[in-house]
Amino acid sequence: MFSGLTTNDKRLFIGFTIAALAMPLLAWPVGANYPDLLQKFAIYGIFAIGFNILFGLTGYLSFGHAAFLGVGSYAAVWMFKGVTMNVIPAVIFGVLVAGMFSAVIGFISLRRSGIYFSILTLAFAQMSYNLAYSVLTPITNGETGLQLRQDDARVLDRLFVDRAEGLPSTNLFGLEMSGYPGFYFCCVLLIIAFFISLRIQRSPFGMMLRAIKTNQVRMNYTGFNTRPYALTAFIISGMYAGLAGSLLAVTDPLAGAERMQWTASGEVVLMTILGGAGTLIGPILGAGLIKYFENIFSSYNDIMLSESFSFLPDFLNDTLVFVIGPFVGEGWSLLLGIVFMAIVIFLPGGLMEGLTRIHAWYRRRGSGGTPTAGSASSSQAAE
Amino acid sequence: MDVILLQLLNGLDKGGAYALIALGLTIIFGTLGVVNFAHGALFMLGAFCAVSVQALLTISKKVKDESITFFDAYKEVPYLEAWWGDTGSMIIDYAVPLSIVIAIPLMLLLGLGMERGLIRYFYKRPHAEQILVTFGLAIVIQELIKAQFGANPIPTPAPEVIAGSANVGLWVGLGESVVYPWWRLIYLAFAGVIIAAAFAFLNLTTYGMVVRAGMADRETVGLLGINIQRRFTIVFGMAAVIAGLAGVMYTPILPPDYHMGMDFLVLSFVVVVVGGMGSLGGAVLAGFLLGILQSFASMNEVKSIFPGIDQIIIYLIAVVILLIRPRGLLGRKGVMET
Numbered sequence: 001m002f003s004g005l006t007t008n009d010k011r012l013f014i015g016f017t018i019a020a021l022a023m024p025l026l027a028w029p030v031g032a033n034y035p036d037l038l039q040k041f042a043i044y045g046i047f048a049i050g051f052n053i054l055f056g057l058t059g060y061l062s063f064g065h066a067a068f069l070g071v072g073s074y075a076a077v078w079m080f081k082g083v084t085m086n087v088i089p090a091v092i093f094g095v096l097v098a099g100m101f102s103a104v105i106g107f108i109s110l111r112r113s114g115i116y117f118s119i120l121t122l123a124f125a126q127m128s129y130n131l132a133y134s135v136l137t138p139i140t141n142g143e144t145g146l147q148l149r150q151d152d153a154r155v156l157d158r159l160f161v162d163r164a165e166g167l168p169s170t171n172l173f174g175l176e177m178s179g180y181p182g183f184y185f186c187c188v189l190l191i192i193a194f195f196i197s198l199r200i201q202r203s204p205f206g207m208m209l210r211a212i213k214t215n216q217v218r219m220n221y222t223g224f225n226t227r228p229y230a231l232t233a234f235i236i237s238g239m240y241a242g243l244a245g246s247l248l249a250v251t252d253p254l255a256g257a258e259r260m261q262w263t264a265s266g267e268v269v270l271m272t273i274l275g276g277a278g279t280l281i282g283p284i285l286g287a288g289l290i291k292y293f294e295n296i297f298s299s300y301n302d303i304m305l306s307e308s309f310s311f312l313p314d315f316l317n318d319t320l321v322f323v324i325g326p327f328v329g330e331g332w333s334l335l336l337g338i339v340f341m342a343i344v345i346f347l348p349g350g351l352m353e354g355l356t357r358i359h360a361w362y363r364r365r366g367s368g369g370t371p372t373a374g375s376a377s378s379s380q381a382a383e
Numbered sequence: 384m385d386v387i388l389l390q391l392l393n394g395l396d397k398g399g400a401y402a403l404i405a406l407g408l409t410i411i412f413g414t415l416g417v418v419n420f421a422h423g424a425l426f427m428l429g430a431f432c433a434v435s436v437q438a439l440l441t442i443s444k445k446v447k448d449e450s451i452t453f454f455d456a457y458k459e460v461p462y463l464e465a466w467w468g469d470t471g472s473m474i475i476d477y478a479v480p481l482s483i484v485i486a487i488p489l490m491l492l493l494g495l496g497m498e499r500g501l502i503r504y505f506y507k508r509p510h511a512e513q514i515l516v517t518f519g520l521a522i523v524i525q526e527l528i529k530a531q532f533g534a535n536p537i538p539t540p541a542p543e544v545i546a547g548s549a550n551v552g553l554w555v556g557l558g559e560s561v562v563y564p565w566w567r568l569i570y571l572a573f574a575g576v577i578i579a580a581a582f583a584f585l586n587l588t589t590y591g592m593v594v595r596a597g598m599a600d601r602e603t604v605g606l607l608g609i610n611i612q613r614r615f616t617i618v619f620g621m622a623a624v625i626a627g628l629a630g631v632m633y634t635p636i637l638p639p640d641y642h643m644g645m646d647f648l649v650l651s652f653v654v655v656v657v658g659g660m661g662s663l664g665g666a667v668l669a670g671f672l673l674g675i676l677q678s679f680a681s682m683n684e685v686k687s688i689f690p691g692i693d694q695i696i697i698y699l700i701a702v703v704i705l706l707i708r709p710r711g712l713l714g715r716k717g718v719m720e721t
Contacts (some may be wrong), residue, residue, distance in 0.1 A: 054526065061512075061514065100628060108706065111705075111706060111709075112705055114510060115418055115514070115656075115660070116512055116656060116660075116705060116709075118514065119652055119653060119656045119701070119705075120701070120702060120705060122649060122653075123653060123697075123701045123702055124698070124702070126649060126695075126698055127694075127695040127698040127699065130698075131691055131693035131695060132694055133694070133696060134690075134691045134694050135690045135691030136691075136695070262649060263645075266518065266522075266552035269515070269518075273515060280667070298529070331526060331530055332527075333522060333526045333594065334522075334523060334526035334527065334530065335527075336522070337519050337520075337521075337522030337523035338519075338523055339518060340515075340519040340522070341516055341519035341523065344512055344515045344516040344519060345501075345516060348508075348512055352474060357550045
C-alpha cells in the first residue's frame with residue numbers, strides 16, 4: 001500500500017490521518033467542534049481535493065464542477081428512496097453516476113482547453129442546473145428539492161424491517177449517520193480520498209498530468225496523446241465531486257438544484273485557490289477555512305460585534321463595529337471576495353505558498369540555526 | 384406570423400443587451416488580452432447608476448397631507464416637486480434618460496480606475512488568474528451593491544411619455560395585433576447606435592486605427608513610438624462605458640438587482656465564445672443570434688416539442704458551435720487557440 005512513497009509522504013499521510021481523526025479536538029479551541037460543521041469540513045475537503053486533481057494538477061479550470069456534486073446528491077437520495085437507507089450503496093451509486101456524467105461532459109469539454117474549456121464546463125453546469133429546475137422535475141423535484149418520504153419504496157429495507165413511524169434516517173448497518181458517527185464516516189472517506197490523491201500525485205500518471213499542465217503542445221509533439229489522461233483526470237475529479245455530493249445527502253438526505261448553480265462551482269475554485277492549487281494539503285485547508293469562517297462570520301451581527309469589543313472605550317467600539325459590520329453576517333461574501341482577490345494578487349500559490357515563504361524567510365534569518373527537523377516537516381507542509 | 388414578429392423583437396431586445404456586453408468583453412480581450420469576468424458587474428453598476436439618480440432626484444421631505452382630515456397624515460413629497468412643481472416631477476420622470484449623462488463620465492472613470500488599479504498588473508499573468516481576480520472583483524462589487532441597495536429588484540420606470548406600446552403590426556402591415564413597448568424599441572435603436580458608434584470609432588478614426596494596429600501587433604506599434612498602453616487603457620474605459628450604458632437603458636425592462644450582472648456575464652461569455660474570441664463582428668452577430676434563438680425557444684409551440692429547450696438553448700448552441708467550429712462563428716486563426 002505504501003510502496004513507492006517516500007518517507008516524507010508516509011509521514012505526511014500518517015500526520016494527515018491523525019489530524020483528520022482528531023479534528024473534533026483540533027477544532028475545539030476555535031469553537032468549531034460540532035458535528036455538522038466538521039462534516040462540512042470533511043465533505044468540502046473531498047470536493048476540493050477532487051477539484052485540485054483537475055485544476056491544480058492538470059491545469060484545466062472547470063467552472064462547472066458543482067454539477068457533479070449535485071448529480072451525486074440526487075443519485076444518493078434516489079438510492080435512499082428506492083433501495084435502502086444504508087449509506088454504502090448510496091455513496092457507491094452517487095460516485096458511479098457522477099463518474100458517468102463527468103465522462104460524457106469531459107469527453108466533450110476536453111476537446112478544447114484554456115478559457116474555452118472553462119466556458120464549456122460552465123455551459124454544461126448551467127444546463128444541468130436549469131434542467132434540474134424545469135424539465136427534470138420528476139427526477140429532481142424542482143425547486144422543492146428531492147426529499148425522503150414516508151411512502152418511498154426502499155425495496156431492500158422492506159425485506160428486513162417493517163415500516164416504522166416517521167421518516168427513516170440514513171445508517172451504516174444500523175448506526176445512524178448523524179452527529180459524530182456521520183462525521184467519522186465522512187472523515188474515513190476523506191482520508192481514503194486524500195490517500196488516493198497522494199498516490200496519483202506521486203504516480204507516473206500524475207507526472208503526465210503535471211506535464212499536460214506545464215506544456216501540452218510539447219507533450220503532443222513528443223508523441224503522447226494527452227486527451228485520455230486529461231479525461232481520466234476529469235472523471236476522477238468528477239467522481240470525487242460525486243462522493244462529496246452523496247456524502248452531503250448522507251448527512252442530510254435532501255438534494256436541491258441550487259447545489260449545481262455556478263456560484264457553487266465558484267466556491268470550490270475559491271477553496272482550492274485559497275489553500276493553494278496543486279498542493280496536497282492546500283485545498284483541504286482552503287475548504288476548511290472557508291466553511292469555518294462562513295459559519296462563524298455569517299452568524300455575527302452588529303450587536304454581537306459590539307459585545308465582543310465591549311472591553312474597548314465606547315467610541316472605539318462604535319468605530320470598530322462600523323468598520324467591521326459590513327463584512328460579517330450578510331456581508332460575509334464581501335469579505336470572502338476581498339480575501340480571495342488579495343490571495344490571487346499577492347499570493348497566487350495560496351496559503352501553502354505563504355507558509356513556504358514564511359518558512360524560507362525564517363530559515364534565511366536564522367541560517368544554520370534550525371537544520372533538519374524544521375525543514376523536513378515544512379517541506380511536507382509545502383507539498 | 385404575429386407571434387414570430389413579436390418573438391423576433393423580443394429576441395433582438397435581449398440580443399441587444401448580450402451584444403453590448405459581449406462587444407465590451409471582446410474589445411477588452413482584443414486590446415489588453417485580459418479575460419474580464421467583472422464585466423457583468425460593470426453592466427450592473429450602470430443599471431444602479433440609474434437607480435441612484437432616481438433615488439437622488441426623489442429625495443423627499445415630509446409634508447402634511449391636507450386631504451386627510453381625521454388625523455395627522457404625512458406624505459413624502461420630493462424636494463424637486465416642492466420647489467419647481469410640474470417641472471420638478473417631469474425631471475423625476477426622466478430619471479433614466481438623465482442618468483445616461485451621469486453614467487458616461489462615471490463609468491469612464493470607473494473603467495480607467497479599474498484598469499490602472501488592478502487589471503494592468505495582470506497582463507502577463509495566466510488567463511486563469513485573470514479570470515479568478517476579476518471574478519473576485521465581481522463578487523466584491525456585487526456584495527457592495529447588495530449592502531447598499533438591498534437584495535430586492537428596484538423598479539425604475541421609463542418616462543411617462545413612452546410608457547405605452549407601439550403598434551408595430553401596423554408598420555409592417557400585419558394589423559393591430561402586434562404591439563410592443565416603446566421603451567424596448569428605443570432600447571433596440573440605442574443598442575444599434577452604440578454598436579455602430581463603437582465600430583465607427585474603431586474603423587473610421589485614426590485613433591481607432593492605431594488601436595486596431597495595436598490589437599494586431601502590439602510590439603511593432605510600440606516601436607513606432609506610440610504609447611499604445613495609454614490608448615488601450617482608454618479603450619478599456621470605453622468598454623466600461625458601453626457596458627454601463629447597456630445597464631442604464633436596461634433598467635426599465637428589467638428592474639435591477641444585485642445579481643443581474645452575474646446572470647448576464649455568464650450568458651455574454653457564452654456569446655463571446657460563440658462569436659469567436661477577439662472578433663468584434665462575431666460578438667455582435669452572436670449576441671443577436673442567441674437572443675433571437677432564445678426567445679424563439681421560449682415559444683409554447685417549440686416548448687411542447689422540446690420541453691425545457693428555452694432554459695438550455697444558449698448553452699446547447701455554444702456546445703455545438705465550439706465542437707464544430709472551434710474558433711467560433713467569426714473567430715480568426717491564432718487568437719486564443721490553446
